[in-house]
Amino acid sequence: MTRIVIVDDHPIVRVGLRALLETEADLEVVAEAASEDEAVAACASHAPDVVLMDLRLGEGSGVGAIARIREAGSAPPILVLTNHDADADILAAVEAGAAGYLLKDAPPSELLPAVRAAAAGESALAPAVAARLLQRLRAPLPTLSLRELEVLGLVGEGCSNTQIAQRLHVTEATVKSHLVHVFTKLGVSSRTAAVAEARRAGMLE
DSSP, X not given: OEEEEEEXXXXXXXXXXXXXXXXXXXXXXXXXESSHHHHHHHHHXXXXXXXXXXXXXXXXXXXXXXXXXXXXXXXOOEEEEESOOOXXXXXXXXXXXXXXXXXXXXXXXXXXXXXXXXXXXXXXXXXXXXXXXXXXXHSOOOXXXXXHHHHHHHHHTXXXXXXXXXXXXXXXXXXXXXXXXXXXXXXXXXXXHHHHHHHHTTSOX
């Protein structure tokens, strides 16, 4: 029997997943959790064989929960099941130790084998996610510094160079210099294009 913990902050999602999983004779839901802390506690109390984890939780985050569960030792495989498919989300989950990554629109014919594969210690990636990871490895995205991300985030909020300089306590020349570096790294020529490209790549919300 494969023992499962479901982690999702939407009760109706948990109910639906439980109903689906428990139609299978070899699968049993032993606990549910709605927050990062609850997820960590449920894994410690119930020693599941696999965890189904959303990335957006009401309190905390799925990535944070994955990292904490794995740090606790003898951690169960964690299969991400989420609506979020930005490159940054996928990479953060995999780097934190997720054994697989599925989107919530996955059909039962894909989800159930993925749960069993994760419980068996195998990787379980949705085809679209696997393709994204492969593409990312073949053509790594540029890395922006924390300050560059900060400047670009304020641009995305509609701030002018003057306003950004005031917010960050730097000169306008410094802001312009950061933006030039951002444009170069992202291969764009305008503020709007830079924000759009960063959001597409999952660098900005």
